[in-house]
Amino acid sequence: MRTHHDLKNTLEAIDGRGYKAYKDLRGSYRFENFTLAVDHVQGDPFATPSRLRVELAHEVSQLPDWARSSKTRRVALADYLIRSFARAVRATVKGNRGSGKGGRIEIDTPHQEVIERSAARIHPNRIELRFFAGLPAFGRRVAGREALAMLLEEIPRLVERALLFENLNPDELRRQIETVEDAEHLRALLAERGAVAFVADGALLPRLSGADDRPMEAADALPFESPPELRVTVTLPNRGIVTGMELRRGVTLIVGGGYHGKSTLLRALERGVYNHVPGDGRELVITTAGAYKIRAEDGRSVERTCITPFIANLPRGGDTDAFRSQDASGSTSQAANIIEALEAGAGTLLIDEDTSATNFMIRDHRMQELIAAKQEPITPFVDKVRQLFDELGVSTVLVLGGSGDYFDVADEVIAMEEYRPRRVTDEARVIADRIRTERRSEGGREFGRRTARSPLPKSLDPSKGRHDAKTKSYGVSEIAFGRHSIDLQAVEQIVDSSQTRALADALLYARSIMDGERTVAEILHAVELAVEEGGLDVLSDRRPADLARFRPLELAAALNRLRTLRVNQTRAGGG
Numbered sequence: 001m002r003t004h005h006d007l008k009n010t011l012e013a014i015d016g017r018g019y020k021a022y023k024d025l026r027g028s029y030r031f032e033n034f035t036l037a038v039d040h041v042q043g044d045p046f047a048t049p050s051r052l053r054v055e056l057a058h059e060v061s062q063l064p065d066w067a068r069s070s071k072t073r074r075v076a077l078a079d080y081l082i083r084s085f086a087r088a089v090r091a092t093v094k095g096n097r098g099s100g101k102g103g104r105i106e107i108d109t110p111h112q113e114v115i116e117r118s119a120a121r122i123h124p125n126r127i128e129l130r131f132f133a134g135l136p137a138f139g140r141r142v143a144g145r146e147a148l149a150m151l152l153e154e155i156p157r158l159v160e161r162a163l164l165f166e167n168l169n170p171d172e173l174r175r176q177i178e179t180v181e182d183a184e185h186l187r188a189l190l191a192e193r194g195a196v197a198f199v200a201d202g203a204l205l206p207r208l209s210g211a212d213d214r215p216m217e218a219a220d221a222l223p224f225e226s227p228p229e230l231r232v233t234v235t236l237p238n239r240g241i242v243t244g245m246e247l248r249r250g251v252t253l254i255v256g257g258g259y260h261g262k263s264t265l266l267r268a269l270e271r272g273v274y275n276h277v278p279g280d281g282r283e284l285v286i287t288t289a290g291a292y293k294i295r296a297e298d299g300r301s302v303e304r305t306c307i308t309p310f311i312a313n314l315p316r317g318g319d320t321d322a323f324r325s326q327d328a329s330g331s332t333s334q335a336a337n338i339i340e341a342l343e344a345g346a347g348t349l350l351i352d353e354d355t356s357a358t359n360f361m362i363r364d365h366r367m368q369e370l371i372a373a374k375q376e377p378i379t380p381f382v383d384k385v386r387q388l389f390d391e392l393g394v395s396t397v398l399v400l401g402g403s404g405d406y407f408d409v410a411d412e413v414i415a416m417e418e419y420r421p422r423r424v425t426d427e428a429r430v431i432a433d434r435i436r437t438e439r440r441s442e443g444g445r446e447f448g449r450r451t452a453r454s455p456l457p458k459s460l461d462p463s464k465g466r467h468d469a470k471t472k473s474y475g476v477s478e479i480a481f482g483r484h485s486i487d488l489q490a491v492e493q494i495v496d497s498s499q500t501r502a503l504a505d506a507l508l509y510a511r512s513i514m515d516g517e518r519t520v521a522e523i524l525h526a527v528e529l530a531v532e533e534g535g536l537d538v539l540s541d542r543r544p545a546d547l548a549r550f551r552p553l554e555l556a557a558a559l560n561r562l563r564t565l566r567v568n569q570t571r572a573g574g575g
């Protein structure tokens with residue numbers, strides 16, 4: 001392998017030459033303590049910075065065994081090292097060198113969640129860290145001396161400062177690992193306990209703002225306090241005994257006056273499928289992995305989805321067994337979102353009235369009298385939510401302050417009062433007995449027909465101009481798939497643009513295993529298995545430095561929002 005001396009020689013040789021000469025740097029170089037690899041060289045000083053990789057043996061970093069003794073710990077450690085590297089960059093990198101993005105060093109820095117990322121991976125014998133560096137230029141000429149300072153001085157200093165155990169804060173690292181491990185443990189515990197969510201006493205749910213996911217200032221926020229009847233005690237491997245509110249499987253209703261914290265609770269549950277960093281406030285707000293937010297999303301496309309359980313007899317004979325639309329309504333989009341979520345394996349649905357179609361959620365007695373069932377294609381959710389659980393084992397947590405019709409079908413009713421939850425299940429039952437709604441349940445005794453769908457690979461065309469496969473993501477909520485754009489704004493549990501980038505790659509991967517026979521569920525399973533076994537690298541042949549793990553549910557969401565998607569409805573999926 002070449003050494004840092006070779007790197008130095010090359011840089012001196014190409015100094016002052018055209019920017020393309022930087023391509024000579026590609027490859028790996030042995031430094032005293034680590035290996036530096038140049039995986040990709042940017043085309044010009046203004047392009048996306050070049051991709052670099054550092055590999056450092058545990059013998060050198062002296063990272064202790066306890067920090068990497070399980071997959072969960074390794075993910076938490078990797079996340080910690082990325083943040084540590086980002087901190088070191090902020091503290092020491094001077095930034096601009098010459099023109100364009102020269103001199104910049106960037107790493108795919110996480111937010112409040114701790115998610116598996118391609119930016120760092122803990123191997124059995126070494127750490128691998130990937131990041132971006134803008135190779136310096138004057139005009140469009142190689143700035144050799146600046147590059148030398150960057151690659152041979154700055155980066156070794158960063159490695160030392162950010163990755164050597166002796167330069168880390170061991171208590172902070174331990175706290176991070178223990179926090180993530182407790183969260184992961186608690187999520188596994190939920191399944192054993194027959195629960196779908198846990199919110200620890202003392203948790204801090206509200207955020208700084210709608211656009212800032214960090215916790216609200218402690219002085220302003222009321223810590224969570226569980227209702228005594230729903231309070232349980234769990235024992236975690238690190239924190240030990242913890243108390244909190246447990247939401248059990250079944251149908252849970254969250255009611256209460258406007259502005260009393262209902263949506264804040266539900267949003268924390270949505271994010272509870274992720275683990276959070278220490279200090280986030282939601283470290284022990286945990287939801288089962290299969291919990292999926294459902295909302296109305298008018299305007300989205302839907303491809304041959306059997307929405308008959310919710311919607312049948314559309315005017316002009318629209319086929320709801322294979323419903324297809326390029327512009328679904330509020331209610332049909334919400335129905336499709338549920339059916340697709342079931343197809344993708346969702347075990348719990350999270351629904352907020354704020355983002356639901358009213359006519360999908362409720363249809364009261366008076367309206368039933370005025371508009372005969374025959375004239376109303378929609379079977380409201382209130383008539384399906386029990387069947388979802390009793391027949392399919394799918395739980396629902398529902399925020400609904402506006403209709404008591406759900407009292408009849410709820411297992412548990414929780415009222416939010418000035419940000420405090422109170423169990424009002426018994427009161428709700430008494431009221432439901434005293435004031436009968438007189439409404440007739442609609443939509444039959446069973447949940448209804450379900451079909452499986454098999455995507456046609458030809459319908460996913462990622463080509464664009466002369467490129468035969470081009471996907472790209474913009475921020476958290478848009479993927480450009482060839483000439484087509486996938487809008488993910490309503491897929492609220494995608495929390496990181498690196499997940500969106502990974503989804504863009506995963507769609508191509510998924511396409512490669514589609515054959516018109518394999519069902520959506522089978523394809524999602526295959527992709528998940530590949531990523532679980534081979535890491536995010538399996539999604540790309542370019543050693544990606546900025547991908548983050550996503551759930552099969554979000555991959556399904558991206559696929560289902562591709563407007564060109566075509567499927568065969570193949571085998572019956574049950575029902």
Ligand code: ADP
Pocket residue numbers: 205206207220221222223224256257258259260261262263264265416419
């Ligand atoms: P609802 O859905 O019941 O109308 P929200 O959940 O939207 O209410 O909350 C209303 C406001 O109260 C939000 O601005 C939110 O940040 C704030 N809030 C929610 N929970 C808390 C809390 N525990 N402490 C302080 N403020 C809170």
Ligand code: MG
Pocket residue numbers: 259262263264354
């Ligand atoms: Mg609300």
